[in-house]
Amino acid sequence: MINDLMILIFAPLVAGILAWAFDVRGIREAIGFIGAAIPVVILAKTYQTVLSNSINYTITVGGFKLIFQLTALNWYFAAVAAIVGIAMALGMISTSRSGYEWLFALMSYTGVLGVFLSQDFIGFFLLWELMTFASFMMVLRNNRHESLKYFVLSVIGAYAMMLGIAILYAKTGALDFATIRQALYMDLSIGAISKGESALLFVLFLTAFGVKAGAFPLHVWAPGAYSEANQSYTSFFSGALSKAGVYGILLLYILMGAKLYAEFGTFHGHLTFAYVIAWIGAITVVVASFLAVLQEDIRKLFAYSSVGQVGYILLAFGVGTSLGFAGGLFHVLSHAVFKGLFWLVTAAIILQTGKTKFKDMGGLAEKMPFTFAMGLIAVLSLSGIPPMAGFASKWLIYEAAIQAHMPLVAGAIFLGSGLAFAYVVRFLYAVWFGQRPSDLDNVKEAPLPLLIGMAILAIPNILFGVAPGLVTEYINKAFGSEIVGGDYFKLVTPTGTYNALLVTIVLVLGLAIAGLVFLYGATTRKIPVTNTYQSGNPVIEDYNLSIRRNFYKPLAEALDFWLKYSWDRFYERIAGIAEDFADTLRQSFYNGNVQSYSWYLAIVLLILALWGVL
Amino acid sequence: MIHISVYYFGAISLILIGLYAVLVKKNLLKMLIGLSIMETGVNLLLISVGYISGRSAPILSEGVGPNQAVDPIPQALVLTAIVIGVATTAMALSVAIILYEKYGTLNVEEIRRLRG
């Protein structure tokens, strides 16, 4: 039993190393796939056990006791990662051509699983760093600048966490979660950690986890990093790896919630610190969704969309009620499956066409029907259309926000949903429908492993959409209380009810009617894809809007004022200043003149002397 | 003000004068002369520390008893230090000779190819 956890965590890593070492086509893929499949098997095996009691695994490394524990809560996270992981492996069989990618993809898989299962900060930090590093290496291969941006921000986050860990260690003398939690509880009465220190800890951890989750304003790495990695891997990167940040926020609640509440109290009836998280989430949703709408590149679009969707989860956690947590957790799952699916679809498109921009695409539905079907499921789920998983989770989050009397936040959810619809519609139309550019006439359906991978992710979208109770029931068990009522097909909250089955039946019926109408009665006309619209502008050569090109340019013009300010450029500016500062420092300190150097010695002596004399 | 012996004073003065040469003179040989003077000063300081008023050299012949001699240890140390000093000086001067061959100058402000 004990070795189960070790195998669970390290099987992907070992498989990755082996795949890298035997870099032969065929063997590499087989090993990699097995490595990614093992966690699924083990998690499936332990499903029954974790609900009643936890599975532990402890190992002493370098004087640190690393504790891994599989409880109901982190089983959930690990299972989400495992589903996306195996889909990623299948996708990579089709899209990856090197042992290098297998190594780091599986290494990050290990990292993610380890982060979810760690019950002490050293193991957590170690695997966190491993995960960051591995995903960084995936990006580095394709783009130095974006990968460095990602890594620098991640490392800043990781080091912030390190500092936080060290402070906690200094204050409590412990590194494992259980003891720290208890010590912080005790500290409520002792007060060894001052208000300022609590705030510092909160900020440090929020930075650390916020970077990974892509929370505003630390999201700037995400578009570049998501789009510059192998797309099959991005399904994992965005679907599972960003959840580590979300998990971290949850951990923050578990460990420090009481302490933070005691120090900062409430604000308009909400936990003050949670309020901050909620607003960060809300801003992330809005900003990222707006930016997603304006993108011209599929990868960028989904990257921003991913940031926005993770914002939902943060927002849900920020609500701070148990319903909020349930909604957030549900959204963790649904985001993983629909966004993973999206990226696999993107991978298929890019693999088969070699194009990434909307303007080069069109009419692919005929050529890649299965991929299109999968894409459609993902679109429906993402934009929150029942009966998909995305609707159920968003509905729960919305309910939670309303119930917690956070209308503005709820408004952000609505706005985000609308924007999400705006950008997926464009994806749907520009890529799949309309006139096909002639160079795409020879495009074929995506290879089989990739299709299987998509199917694996598509099934939960529908399954948990039709039967959301499966998830909420598990969440109820994990929290040990009845948060969301209802049965498999029905969700009941204090303020509302959502009957997925009913909706499904109605929807199917509606579709059937619409189909009949379409088949027998409707008159349709074909619109050439070159149709443009000007949104009131005079017709000129370079202001030429179509669904494939600059579709939302009027919106961009409307937002002109806000787009002038970019956190990305701001960070670049800071980095530039730091580099220039480094140059100045180096040139003026190490100026090559030994006499200056002697002066440094004399000055040190002088300081010593003054310190001695005074 | 502090009262110290003239030997201490002389020794510390030598150290400071030597350091002054290193800090102010731009000629490499001048700086090395400064270092050499500094070393002499330090040696003098060490010997002064070991001196005991009214006692004679620690050579225990002809009626010099164990309680009539000065401390032999600093003297032993200074013997070592002097030799080390001359060794450093010799090394430094050969480096100076190479520098002059390569750069054509001994001005330390112009010997600045390595920096940054």
Next chain:
Amino acid sequence: MNCISCIEYIIVAIMIISAILAVEWKDLLAAAVGMAAVSLFASILFFMLQAPDVAMTEAAIGAALSGAVFIFAIKRTRRFETEEEEKPGWWMRW
């Protein structure tokens, strides 16, 4: 003040003066000699501090050989310290 300590003071004074001269002379050969003189006076002081061993060593190694090595080095480089004009960027030149 008796005469013995007079001698101490005088020698220390001369030693310091030779050190200053050694540092300030533009002629490096003279400076080297000045340095040797410092060593020599120091060795007298060593002798007065009841350290004959050290005095001998200082005189032989510190004064004579050091000085000789310096003189050889000066012979292979240049004899005069040059006073060059002040260029801009003085903060670098410290």
Next chain:
Amino acid sequence: MNGQYAALIIALPLVSAFFVPVIKAISKKAVMPFLLLVTLAQVGIAGWVFNEVYTSDKPIIVMAGGWRPPVGINLYIGHFAALFVLIIAVISFFMAYFSIKAVKVEPLDKYAMLFLLLMLGATGMIATGDIFNLFVFMEITAITAYALTAYNKTGEAAEASMKYMILGGIGSSFFLIGIALIYGATGTLNMAQIAQLAGNINPTVAQVGLALLIFGLAVEAELFPLNAWAPDAYQAAPHPITVMFSAFVVKAGLYAAARLLYLMQAVSTWHSVLRLLVIMAVLTVVVAEFSALRQRDVKRMIAYSSISQVGMIAFALALGSQAGVDAGVFHMVNHAIVKALLFLGVGYVGIKLGGTTLEDFEGLGRRMPLTAFAITVGSLSAVGIPLFNIFWSKVRIMLAGVSAGYTWGVALILGASVVEAVYYLRLIHRIWFAGGGERLSESFALGAIMLFLVALILVIGFYPNYAWSLAQKAGADIFDVTRYVSNVPLMGVGA
């Protein structure tokens, strides 16, 4: 065998160095193989000493001349010294082999002598138990280092050597003043006895003495702002010598500083000295990391990185807590391995491609895959990626730093580490994903050495338990002064 035979760790390199002129008179070709042989023998002796100390769990006290400590000079080969003497010997052995490939400038016989004496100097600095003897060994190390820095006889080499020499000269003079003060106040030079008497010294004297001793050693230990000589010397020295500088010469200085620092705990101003050192160490890390950021020459870049790591070690050692010292020692070991690997790889590239500028590293992954792999592993380790050895020691240092109350220091060091990650990762990108070229043949033996070091990095990275237990024992050796004093068989002289 009698523990006194541990004196061979000093005697063997010495007698071999003196033997080199004789060998040269017989056959000039035999000099470098002889060097290899001697370093191998040194590895054997050091291994024996290491084994002896760690199995008996007691330090070996070598009493030179048969005099008991305060009267005679003793070598104290405790856990730390035994560990580091072994590291010195092993790295010297590797570098002796590397020298055969790397050093072509005549006169090789002198090079061999200086090489051995550099090893001897560092060994002595770590092993000695007498403060003046420490000075002598420090000078041996320093003067050999001056000579070896200038060994290539180019203008740059001479320039670097000159800078090192002037700064080192000032440092050692002030170190000697410190010795004069401490001797004048205690009447003894033995470290253990000084530790005993330190509490009774006139506070001013003790404060100035300690400050000057640390000042002198800090020049050798490359603490900001006394480290201005270091990048130049690292860059200009022959490649094997750079490895030795970074792997153990600096460490010897650091160790000596830490040893003296903890021995003089009883001094009243001890804590302010610690604070000052912490400030200097943090500044060292920050300034060195920033200086490395836009460096065009990779050897110099890694030199700056080395300085910053040394700053981190100094930070850990100056924390004044058991945890800090353990972490510092652990980092010393890890850093020695990693920087040996990095400088070895970079040096090999320098020999093969004729330069070490960033441009030379483009496409290295295709041209020299093995070396490129070694450099990559070294870089990743230096950045502190988990499952590489430095990760563990870095985490230890950070935890110890905050526990000791230096949160700001840890924050600054972590910030500087971000910079470090940037330049190393840029280098890795350049090596693997930019440029290209013909595949060059790589030396098998050097490849084996590099792979050995890589394996060591990974083994410690995956399974740090053994290395950490060594580091803990070695750290306790530095930190636990009472045990140090009681281990030295002092005879009752005077006091």
Next chain:
Amino acid sequence: MVSVLKRSLAIITLLIIGYWIAQAFAGVPFGQDKMLVGQYYLNNVKAQTGAVNAVTAVVVNYRGFDTLGEVTVLFIASTGVGALLWKRKKERTARTEGSIVLTTGTRYLFPFVLIFGAYIFIHGHLTPGGGFPGGATIATGFLLLYMAFIVYEIPHKGFEVAEGLVGMGYVIVGLIGLMIGGYFLFDWIWQTWQLGTNNIGRLLSGGFIPVIYTIIGLKVGTELSGIIDNMIKEEVRE
């Protein structure tokens, strides 16, 4: 202007540093008995080492390890100077012969200088002096030769070998001590064999001190001569 500023700043800085060091040394009063280990040496020097000159006993016997290091430092210097000033072909470049006084004087004095140097280091344990001044004196002899004659060159190949052998001799004496007495640099002549116990104050006493001082003297002599030789000769360009 800048230079004046720099000078004045230097002077102020140095005065503060000087004051700091001086006030520390005020805590180590001049001329007082501060001996601890030193007194032990003075009390036991004759019995334990057989030397009359306590400084010598400390240098060679009690703290012989330092001296070994010191000899090594000088060896490094000579090696280093040799390595740095190494040229494929070197020659002396002096153009003028020394004056008649110098040449004649040198010719007659040279053997006496050598003998005097040897005297100094052999009697190190009895009188002030010892290996270092003695060796330096010998080197001065060779210096005289260099100054007096254009063509003179020391046989530096032989000197190098001699330097190495003598150095080895020192270590080997120490290693014999390790084998006989169990300690490195143990004075086996005095303590184990007890040679010359009745001779304290005369030449044949002092254990291995005269042996080691001879070694040191020869070594210092050859090394310093080697340094001089290296510094004087310059590269010949073909």
